Amino acid sequence: MKKVRIHINEDLCKGCGICISLCPNKVFAKSEEISSKGVFLPVIIHGDKCIACRICEEHCPDLAIFIEAQDVEK
């Protein structure tokens, strides 16, 4: 079991949507509202499904997303 925290930096994100598309468990969705920087940010809709595979983190071109994962006992 892992306790996962997803950090999205709204100032660095350019809204390219790579994390939304590459996530194997469809944790993210595109925001319906435009941000103050003029981009559609990813929003976490199924945070509990995240398995901390870090595919989103490794493919983010702007280093705007990272995962903190801690092992916790059941």
Next chain:
Amino acid sequence: MDQKHVHPLLVKYARIGAYKQPHCPGCGNGIVAQCMLRAIDELKLDMDKIVFASGIGCSSWIPSPLFNADVLHTTHGRSLAFATGVKLSNPELRVVVFTGDGDSAAIGGNHLIQAARKNIEILTVLVNNRIYGMTGGQVAPTTPHGVKTKTTPYGNLEYPFDLCKLVEAAGASYVARWTTFHTRQLVSSMKKGLLKKGFSFIEVISQCPVQYGTFVGIRDPAEMLHIFRKISVPFEKAKNMSREELEGKIVIGEFVDIERTGLAEAYQRLLEMMNL
């Protein structure tokens, strides 16, 4: 600036105030930058002992101004020449060159061949986005056959370079090719290249959703990454495939991994022999 959610790699290795990447949304250059920081982090190298050199083009904005190290932003295509000078004058330093296809396959093509032939201890990361992105989408020597660009509106009549074969034939010690989808393989290749005592060359096929994507009709960078995954063929598998079968595919993998004495080491030995 949102200080709460800053990536740990940025905190550790990036210049304060330069966290925001200068590239277009979805550009593969940022992925390559992150892979390099990750490779440095995993090897626990000192950023003060690494010099990054780059030329002109989109990919040359990877190390400067983001990396908090010594960065040489040089003239078009000449980054390898500057890097050779750095390595020979101070062999203690690790030298990494970030370059693009227009930079090192077109204008600086001869520098690339000669640096590989000299086997100088430099890691060259060539980000191949298959088009001249910064200047508006003109045809590059790496643009695939038949692709429409701004200067080839009826499709490219020429055939692209196979840069890995070129560098291999010129005599490099380490040659590999990955795409921006294969980040973990790229990090392990970069780690090998950073420790290699000879010329190492890594070609990274990268997406350009703004220029290349407009002409081929794929504006979504994530879709381009999915395509890279589909059309990539491992080197071992590609050996048994015919030329027709490999049409439109990207052969990935490590092509060369040999040990040969590099130029800077040989030069140091010569100086010692002459008691200089």
